[in-house]
Amino acid sequence: MTAISNDPSIYETPGINWRRQIRFGLIGALSTAFISLAGMPVGLDGRSIIQPVLSMGYLSLLWVPFVFASIAGSEVVLEGMAERQRSARDLWAGALVGLGSSGGVVLLMILIQNFDLRDPLVNWSPQLLELLSFDRSAAFGMVIWLVLGTFLGFLGGSMHVVPQKFRSATLTVCLSVFGVSVLETFLTDLLEGFGLEGLTDLVYYKRGGLEVLGAVAVAALALAVPLIAGPRVARVKTQVIEMPSEERRRVNLALLAVSAALLFVLPFFLGKITNELLANVGLFVLLALGLNIVVGLAGILDLGYVAFFAVGGYTTAVLTSPNSPGFSPELPWPVALIAVVILTGLVGLFIGAPVIRMRGDYLAIVTLGFGEIIRLLFLSDWLSGWFGGAQGITNIPGVNVGIATVKGTDPRSVFLLVLVFCGIAIYVSWRLENSRLGRAWMAIREDEDVAEAMGVNTTNTKLMAFVVGAVLASFSGAIFSAKVGSIFPTSFLMLVSIIILVVVIVGGMGNITGVIVGALVLIGVLGGPKQPGLLQEFSQFKLLIYGALLVWMMLKRPEGLVPNVRRTRELHQEEFLQDAWLKGEIDTDDQEGTA
Amino acid sequence: MSMLEIKDLSVTFGGLHALKNLDFRVEEGEIVSVIGPNGAGKTTFFNMISGMVTPTSGDIFFEGESLLGLDPSQVTERGIARTFQNVRLFANMTILENVMVAQHCRTDQKVFGALFQTKAFKSEEEAIRTYGEEVLSFFGSRLTGYRLDQPASVLSYANRRRLEIARAMATRPRLLLLDEPVAGMNPRESAELTTLIGRLRTEWGFTVVMIEHDMSVVRDVSDRVVVLDHGETIAQGSYEDVANDPQVIEAYLGRPVGSEEIPGESS
Numbered sequence: 001m002t003a004i005s006n007d008p009s010i011y012e013t014p015g016i017n018w019r020r021q022i023r024f025g026l027i028g029a030l031s032t033a034f035i036s037l038a039g040m041p042v043g044l045d046g047r048s049i050i051q052p053v054l055s056m057g058y059l060s061l062l063w064v065p066f067v068f069a070s071i072a073g074s075e076v077v078l079e080g081m082a083e084r085q086r087s088a089r090d091l092w093a094g095a096l097v098g099l100g101s102s103g104g105v106v107l108l109m110i111l112i113q114n115f116d117l118r119d120p121l122v123n124w125s126p127q128l129l130e131l132l133s134f135d136r137s138a139a140f141g142m143v144i145w146l147v148l149g150t151f152l153g154f155l156g157g158s159m160h161v162v163p164q165k166f167r168s169a170t171l172t173v174c175l176s177v178f179g180v181s182v183l184e185t186f187l188t189d190l191l192e193g194f195g196l197e198g199l200t201d202l203v204y205y206k207r208g209g210l211e212v213l214g215a216v217a218v219a220a221l222a223l224a225v226p227l228i229a230g231p232r233v234a235r236v237k238t239q240v241i242e243m244p245s246e247e248r249r250r251v252n253l254a255l256l257a258v259s260a261a262l263l264f265v266l267p268f269f270l271g272k273i274t275n276e277l278l279a280n281v282g283l284f285v286l287l288a289l290g291l292n293i294v295v296g297l298a299g300i301l302d303l304g305y306v307a308f309f310a311v312g313g314y315t316t317a318v319l320t321s322p323n324s325p326g327f328s329p330e331l332p333w334p335v336a337l338i339a340v341v342i343l344t345g346l347v348g349l350f351i352g353a354p355v356i357r358m359r360g361d362y363l364a365i366v367t368l369g370f371g372e373i374i375r376l377l378f379l380s381d382w383l384s385g386w387f388g389g390a391q392g393i394t395n396i397p398g399v400n401v402g403i404a405t406v407k408g409t410d411p412r413s414v415f416l417l418v419l420v421f422c423g424i425a426i427y428v429s430w431r432l433e434n435s436r437l438g439r440a441w442m443a444i445r446e447d448e449d450v451a452e453a454m455g456v457n458t459t460n461t462k463l464m465a466f467v468v469g470a471v472l473a474s475f476s477g478a479i480f481s482a483k484v485g486s487i488f489p490t491s492f493l494m495l496v497s498i499i500i501l502v503v504v505i506v507g508g509m510g511n512i513t514g515v516i517v518g519a520l521v522l523i524g525v526l527g528g529p530k531q532p533g534l535l536q537e538f539s540q541f542k543l544l545i546y547g548a549l550l551v552w553m554m555l556k557r558p559e560g561l562v563p564n565v566r567r568t569r570e571l572h573q574e575e576f577l578q579d580a581w582l583k584g585e586i587d588t589d590d591q592e593g594t595a
Numbered sequence: 596m597s598m599l600e601i602k603d604l605s606v607t608f609g610g611l612h613a614l615k616n617l618d619f620r621v622e623e624g625e626i627v628s629v630i631g632p633n634g635a636g637k638t639t640f641f642n643m644i645s646g647m648v649t650p651t652s653g654d655i656f657f658e659g660e661s662l663l664g665l666d667p668s669q670v671t672e673r674g675i676a677r678t679f680q681n682v683r684l685f686a687n688m689t690i691l692e693n694v695m696v697a698q699h700c701r702t703d704q705k706v707f708g709a710l711f712q713t714k715a716f717k718s719e720e721e722a723i724r725t726y727g728e729e730v731l732s733f734f735g736s737r738l739t740g741y742r743l744d745q746p747a748s749v750l751s752y753a754n755r756r757r758l759e760i761a762r763a764m765a766t767r768p769r770l771l772l773l774d775e776p777v778a779g780m781n782p783r784e785s786a787e788l789t790t791l792i793g794r795l796r797t798e799w800g801f802t803v804v805m806i807e808h809d810m811s812v813v814r815d816v817s818d819r820v821v822v823l824d825h826g827e828t829i830a831q832g833s834y835e836d837v838a839n840d841p842q843v844i845e846a847y848l849g850r851p852v853g854s855e856e857i858p859g860e861s862s
Contacts, residue, residue, distance in 0.1 A: 431709045436719075439688075442692070443699075446687060450684075451696070453646075453677060455676075455697065573686075573687075
């Protein structure tokens with residue numbers, strides 16, 4: 001867009017919004033104080049990012065001044081308006097925000113020194129004070145914090161003064177160093193699989209975290225790779241985009257086949273821990289794909305989705321385990337799976353039938369209730385003759401697939417099995433989305449009454465979504481019980497439903513890729529309800545981070561990490577229409593006659 | 596036998612008689628307009644035929660069979676399709692998808708076909724798409740071409756109305772209920788739509804019942820006009836008969852019916 005108002009003499013350029021800076025400084029202070037009181041600096045101190053310079057504990061505070069200063073400095077520039085000329089004063093504004101943020105820490109230190117409030121605030125410990133004062137005197141620590149905060153805020157503010165290129169380079173370096181450090185377990189494992197232990201010893205410190213040199217190398221690589229490969233990638237990209245659709249389809253298919261093949265080869269190069277982790281991620285991908293059909297496509301907010309996971313798990317346990325208390329046919333897993341699918345589908349129908357006639361909030365609450373009812377039934381004394389009550393069912397055999405037995409002690413085989421089922425789930429989601437049924441689901445999500453008036457039998461169609469979702473969850477349940485080898489009602493808490501829903505929302509509702517990315521990020525990095533993720537130190541702060549992430553996503557990116565085109569349109573309809581209008585795609589009442 | 600026959604039908608919401616002892620019939624191939632002041636019960640009348648409102652007493656027969664107790668989707672399946680007064684498209688679905696989803700009750704491929712991409716599934720999808728495009732091309736090039744894959748929300752108001760009609764046509768009805776099809780259109784557009792409504796009968800063989808406030812449209816296209824007021828039929832017959840009926844004039848606050856002044860209101 002050509003700027004209409006480039007001439008500064010016409011429009012007085014507004015100065016820095018100091019009120020905004022002060023507000024962000026205060027929010028920063030509250031955040032750092034809260035993070036300290038939640039115990040993150042102490043709890044995460046054991047994990048180092050760059051040895052010995054930076055630990056995760058310090059990072060949990062240090063990001064605040066930088067990020068808040070840079071957010072406080074960002075301004076919305078309207079189309080056609082000139083951006084405000086940045087000056088040195090922006091740096092001072094950033095520094096002010098940084099100072100405010102670190103002020104929170106300092107204030108907290110003063111309070112810790114002078115009052116004893118350990119009783120209500122358990123993480124308010126001398127250890128925290130020690131950590132915050134860098135093992136020296138408190139006064140020294142306070143001065144350091146103020147200086148450090150101001151400096152980081154200064155840097156954050158400078159992000160808007162320096163050219164765009166520099167800004168994105170900083171971002172790339174920070175993220176890649178952090179990423180490489182966080183993914184340590186995974187990367188070491190992968191490199192060892194390829195026989196490159198030497199490389200990991202160079203980059204990583206023996207007991208976790210990057211070496212200083214390693215960090216420098218990673219940063220250099222992060223800068224160099226886009227410089228060298230960037231233009232080439234861009235060229236290939238345009239080449240593919242310009243291809244005729246037939247050819248492009250073939251390229252896409254080939255890419256898909258190659259990546260699928262790589263995925264199936266990958267487990268053989270990975271160690272136990274990583275395979276275990278990825279198997280857990282896969283189980284959640286399965287669950288999330290199922291819930292995605294229910295919530296993302298058909299728009300039925302199901303908060304009791306864990307019920308189907310539980311039914312799948314328990315049915316498998318009863319049918320395969322010799323220890324099943326009531327009925328124990330000891331079927332082989334693949335045979336049991338057929339029964340599991342049918343039974344869970346029936347449970348889906350059974351739960352769905354009364355629930356489906358409700359809408360919105362009522363439906364969500366009723367599904368929540370059903371989720372708990374199913375868990376309590378498995379826990380109850382009344383049915384303990386069948387499901388073992390709180391003792392659960394143990395000694396569930398693995399899956400015998402001829403050449404090997406898939407069971408928990410061999411995470412590689414579990415991961416492979418999960419991959420197969422994820423493949424099935426992805427295929428099912430993809431095909432159904434682009435079918436008559438998928439369109440009917442979408443229509444129901446858009447406007448249920450109109451869908452009904454247009455000839456869609458909404459009751460049956462919504463039930464179908466419930467059943468398909470239930471079947472996908474039952475796959476996950478069946479693998480879960482074979483993997484763990486024993487099954488207890490405590491594995492199916494309401495929290496699981498919530499976490500699956502968060503995975504779907506954060507990843508991107510209604511989008512298959514989004515759901516997979518969501519599971520990788522949340523379950524893989526942070527960890528599932530009981531399964532550890534890459535950041536095992538985070539496990540006690542997992543729910544806090546989940547919550548913070550969810551709030552942030554809802555405010556800033558409600559369509560999820562990898563959005564579905566339709567969802568984006570729905571949530572940003574005004575922007576979308578504005579864009580379409582600017583591009584001349586929107587039609588005003590037109591002049592053409594009928595053909 | 597009439598195509599649609601409504602016998603002694605009443606709809607009550609609490610103490611309010613939205614429709615009172617209504618008798619109404621539509622013969623095959625007719626275009627009937629329903630007019631009346633705001634709150635006369637016209638939209639309730641449509642909601643009742645399409646199954647969204649259950650009548651308190653009386654009966655509705657479509658091609659000899661009662662529609663009472665059917666879900667809206669079953670009514671649509673029998674061959675009655677409707678549009679909505681306050682355009683209710685599936686705004687975030689594409690224009691083509693809007694007409695494709697409307698063919699739901701005329702197609703029957705289920706999960707199995709979609710998963711295994713059977714021949715039947717593929718040919719049905721192809722047929723749905725072709726028929727959808729055919730319906731859209733009824734409105735000229737406005738809803739076809741590059742527009743097919745655009746979301747319905749980018750359409751102008753008039754085109755949204757057209758798409759609503761197209762979506763109703765895609766359900767392959769025999770009776771089409773149009774709720775204020777030209778509301779919000781300029782005179783040229785409404786004149787054009789008037790001819791299209793005529794063509795709906797001649798080319799597509801639809802029987803049409805429409806609610807309309809624009810008297811020029813009512814005059815130009817309808818065989819018969821029914822006037823509702825306070826839930827009762829106060830007059831019916833040809834446009835001229837109805838326009839000169841004193842009761843109708845009174846219902847419209849004594850203004851002369853038939854002049855262009857009247858249609859100013861839109862509810």
